[in-house]
Structure formats: C-alpha cells, structure tokens
Amino acid sequence: MTVKVVCHMISSVDGRLLPGRWTKPVHPVNVTECYEAAASNFPADGWLIGRTSMAQYDDSISEGAPAGKRGADEPRPTPFVGKREGRMLAVVTDPKGKLRYTTPTLSTGEHLVAVLAPDTAEDYLEELRRVGVSYVFEGEGEKKLEGALAALEETFGVKLILLEGGGLINGSFLKAGLIDEFSILVYPAVDGLAGVPSIVGYAGEAHEQPAAGQPLELIEAKTLPGGVVWLRYRVEHSAA
Structure with a gap:
C-alpha cells in the first residue's frame, strides 16, 4: 500500500x-x-470521514434507506469518476449506500467520492452518476479498507x-x-x-x-x- x-x-x-x-x-x-x-x-x-460524519457535514447530503444489493450472477461494477474538475477529494465510507446527494461538490469546495460495497445495486450507482458523485469500492473480507485505499490510488492517483x-x-x-x-x-x-x-x-x-x-x-x-x-x-x- x-x-x-x-x-x-x-x-x-x-x-x-x-x-x-x-x-x-x-x-x-x-x-x-x-x-x-x-x-x-x-x-x-483529500480527506476521508465516515457516513454519519458526512451526513452532518453538509446540508446537501441526507441519509436514507440502504441501497439494494445486486444479484450474485450480476457483473461487479467498476469505479466511476464524476465531475471532479480538479478539486480536492472528500471521501466518505458508505458501504450500505445510505447517503443521498444533490451535488457532486461540498459547500467547502471538495469533490465527493463514495466508498461502496462491491455488490451495491445498479440503480443506486446510476443515481450517483446522474448527480456526478464519484465512487469506488471497498475490498473483500478483512481487506475492505485496504481495498478502498487501493481503489482511490488507482482511480484518482491519491x-x-x-x-x-x-x-x-x-x-x-x-x-x-x-x-x-x-x-x-x-x-x-x-x-x-x-x-x-x-x-x-x-x-x-x-x-x-x-x-x-x-x-x-x-x-x-x-x-x-x-x-x-x-x-x-x-x-x-x-x-x-
């Protein structure tokens, strides 16, 4: 790492x-x-915080029901880079996909990146893409956070x-x-x-x-x- x-x-x-x-x-x-x-x-x-802290950080973000899960036979998704525009990253760990966004950028100027579970349903990912929020995926098993860091490095050069x-x-x-x-x-x-x-x-x-x-x-x-x-x-x- x-x-x-x-x-x-x-x-x-x-x-x-x-x-x-x-x-x-x-x-x-x-x-x-x-x-x-x-x-x-x-x-x-950039900086990284948990889901609860992010929901309290910016009025444009709310917390809702968990995102659905994709079927075992569905292909695993790949990371998405949204409307970053050269901004510093604001990364949030949200493996259950509970957060809802209205903008890809915080009021403090950073670009939002969600760290999600690899089996997150496609409709939630589509919602993030529509808003312009980036996302990557955590690793498997005990390597969840290590996998997230690796994805941030590979996708954004962190x-x-x-x-x-x-x-x-x-x-x-x-x-x-x-x-x-x-x-x-x-x-x-x-x-x-x-x-x-x-x-x-x-x-x-x-x-x-x-x-x-x-x-x-x-x-x-x-x-x-x-x-x-x-x-x-x-x-x-x-x-x-």
Missing part, C-alpha cells in the same frame, strides 16, 4: 470530539480555523489522505493497521463525560486491542496560539 494515511483530529485535553461540550479556554481560539490551518500543512489529495473521523472509522483504520501518522491538535478545554465520542473508538470486544503492535514515535510538537498543542506521531508497524 502506497497511500499514506494521516489521522488528523482536534480534541479536548481528554480526547473528546464534540466542541460544543468543551469548557471555554482562557484565550479562545477558533476551532475550525485552527484545525484547517494545521491540515493545510499536509500535501493531501498518495496522501487525511483521515478525519469520527472515532469509529478512525478505529477501523487503526485496527486494520492502515494509519501511518497521528496529527492531533489538543485544544485547551475539557469535556469530562464518559462515553462521549473520542479520537479513536473501535467497536470491538473487550478483549481486543486494536492498536496492538503499533507503537508511536513523536516526530513534532508545537505550541500554537491560544494554548493549542499540535502533536505528530509516526505509527510504527514493525512491532509484533
């Missing part, structure tokens, strides 16, 4: 992700501006992508061993409540250790205006 995945997130001191719940800092800093300014330092081809959550999709990438770097902005605030979404939230069994064999090496630490701390860690994949 040659696509580099950087998990880029901003959180409270206790790792929580909902800014509306955070305490107010002594020296306020705009969360979005701080986050995007740091992200601009990476030569990324070399670096920012994984921007939520915690569940970040956890899935971590469990699959596909995160190469963590870029974490620690905002000077606290949430404090148990169960609030955090940077990584793999949905596994109590005995599972999704980060096992992936030690972190600090490669950079910066103090930004307002007391925000930017930490960058390389993920090593050689440990047993």
